[in-house]
Amino acid sequence: MTDTYRVAVLGATGAVGTEMVHLLEQRRFPLASLKLLASERSVGRQIAFAGEAVPVEPLTPGAIKDIDIVLGATEADLSRQYARTIVEAGAVFIDNSSAFRLDPDVPLVVPEVNLADLKHHAGIVANPNCSTILLVVALWPLHRRHAIRRVVVSTYQAASGAGAAGMSELLRQSRQILADEEFTCEVFPHPIAFNLFPHDSAIGADHYCAEERKLIYETRRIFHDDTLRIAVTCVRVPVLRAHSEAVNIEFAEPFALEEALAALSAAPGVHLVEDWQRNHFPMPIEASGKDPVLVGRIRQDLSCDHALDLWLSGDQLRKGAALNAVQIAEALAGGGL
């Protein structure tokens, strides 16, 4: 049994891939080697890692060999294209795309919630959608104590959800608007600077958008509860890299506020930001670059005696994507894959 691992990052130069590389270094992942793979236009770049410059290599099927763990930070089509190659090469593929999230043969894992599912993997592990990860980290410690009956969520999603290009567009448009210049929309279909809009993912026949369906169906899979009722509205806001969510939670029975607070303050991956005196609660700028999901404003719902409200912010690129994937890699490594 080895105690170090040969790791490759697919899409290593994107917003999530970059964060994965940072986290492997920061968390001292037991690496035997690190291979950074990306599309042709990034080849030739070098990425600093632990004092060395690691060259970015082209992502080709031939590049996937002598690897133990592949961290995927590409779009779903590329993930689908490479999955078989990765598995046949004997590596475990931790995929951040939506490609395999609802595949019954692929565990969908948030370590704080359903780490046990990891042992059923057959070469692929799916990393959930960012809004889903942040939500389940906050809901699970409550759901374990008193069954949740229904959740109504409104999201406040950062530009980073559309990658580095989304963040650049927010900054560029903001500059243009402040300078009274014409501005263009290249990444988002509508202006994102000083504006907001319902999430621009594809809308289905049920009038929910893809982002909303992910949150519903992925949360149910992670909780192993197909009956969990979730209403959700996803909204993009002019914030750089942390998502926030307003969450109304209806339980099967009344849930004492003190008990909820105690459960959340002891929950892994949760940090309470709950300063009623100074009106200081989770905020995206304070969640950015941090590991935990910030949770606060936990209160009794005045409209329903068995419901609570909470408010959360979490780094979309970290816990919402790269950190969760690296935590899965750590769990695999800890268990000898």
Add this chain to the structure above:
Amino acid sequence: MTDTYRVAVLGATGAVGTEMVHLLEQRRFPLASLKLLASERSVGRQIAFAGEAVPVEPLTPGAIKDIDIVLGATEADLSRQYARTIVEAGAVFIDNSSAFRLDPDVPLVVPEVNLADLKHHAGIVANPNCSTILLVVALWPLHRRHAIRRVVVSTYQAASGAGAAGMSELLRQSRQILADEEFTCEVFPHPIAFNLFPHDSAIGADHYCAEERKLIYETRRIFHDDTLRIAVTCVRVPVLRAHSEAVNIEFAEPFALEEALAALSAAPGVHLVEDWQRNHFPMPIEASGKDPVLVGRIRQDLSCDHALDLWLSGDQLRKGAALNAVQIAEALAGGGL
């Protein structure tokens, strides 16, 4: 019976007061005279109105005479201070502050919803809170058809909720952050540029903030329904002057989507923005400077067969404040006060 009216605007140089003056001109309010009153530091300024320059006069008790209608756009303490003077001078006071909104002797009016309440005024009419006005304009056409049992609202509130100074702070901080400069928080307790936070109004023992309590108690008063159950989370976002709201509406019985759409498309003050093909729904930049509340994304809630979701945006300074007050003035004028 006169057919023109002597109007005064209190706080005429603030964000709401300025909009009131614009609207009186734009909507050709039947004016006999217009008096613009403000605090000492604005005195000496002149405001363009119908091709003339109207001087700003100091707000003093002596200034309130020979007036028929006073439009108030000041803070609640000033409204309280001047209310008796105004009423004793024989004028009707349409007050945009929170001072009298829950006073049982003062009608709280949104013309599209409860215009009939106006006839019970005894010299003072209260203009509701901005988020409340936008919400009730969208909910009333539904509530009239099928009783609403419970509403879960999350707001996305613009900087203009803190007046012209709030908007300036958003623009200034944005510039400073983009230039990598230090920035300060003067109006809001937390950074507003590229950030968002739960509404900074005073938090009560029930853990709801003042803005949230306004939305609950004012909506109940306007609907004449003290049993209406409302859960609400109010959030400030880096948008200039239009508020948005994600609204989950539970009815006593199922409400067909087509019927809801028909009710909303025929509703006064509502403009449907509902383009599922192009993923184009209400947005603050498109609501800004417009009169109607933009409503869209009306869909069946997948988590509850007797619930619908909708999304709205409305100009906080217009329908959320100045326009509603001017509509009340028009109704008073139309009825000979």
